[in-house]
Amino acid sequence: MSIVKINVLTVPPEQRETLEKRFGARAGLVESSDGFEWFELLRPVEGTDxxxxxxxxRDEESFQAWMEGPxxxxHQGGGGEGGGERARPAASGSQVWSFEVVQQAAPKSDQA
Structure with missing residues (x-):
C-alpha cells in the first residue's frame, strides 16, 4: 500500500506569501514523477506557524527516486528570483514525517 511523506515547514508570518508563491511556481514538477499519487500544501489556520x-x-522507492532526481x-538549481543566486529559504526549519497507509476511504459517488 502507499506511503505518505509530510514535510513540516516552520514558516515565519512574513515568509508565508513567499513560500506559497514558490510552491505555485513549481506546479507540475512532482506530478510527473513515477509513483507519485497526491500532493497538498496545507496552510496553518491557527495556533502554529x-x-x-x-x-x-506508490512506495518508498518512488519517493527516494524523486528525492535524488527532480x-x-x-533545490540545487538557481531558483533565485533574479536568476542569479539561489533564493533564501522561506522556512526557518523543516522535518519529514513518514507514514504507511493502512486504511483509506474515498467519497461515495452519487447514485441516481
Missing amino acids: QYLVYTRW MKAA
Missing part, C-alpha cells in the same frame, strides 16, 4: 507539505507515493535538482 507550521505548513504541512503532504505527498503520497527534488534534488530543483
Whole structure:
C-alpha cells in the first residue's frame, strides 16, 4: 500500500506569501514523477506557524527516486528570483514525517 511523506515547514508570518508563491511556481514538477499519487500544501489556520507539505507515493522507492532526481535538482538549481543566486529559504526549519497507509476511504459517488 502507499506511503505518505509530510514535510513540516516552520514558516515565519512574513515568509508565508513567499513560500506559497514558490510552491505555485513549481506546479507540475512532482506530478510527473513515477509513483507519485497526491500532493497538498496545507496552510496553518491557527495556533502554529507550521505548513504541512503532504505527498503520497506508490512506495518508498518512488519517493527516494524523486528525492535524488527532480527534488534534488530543483533545490540545487538557481531558483533565485533574479536568476542569479539561489533564493533564501522561506522556512526557518523543516522535518519529514513518514507514514504507511493502512486504511483509506474515498467519497461515495452519487447514485441516481
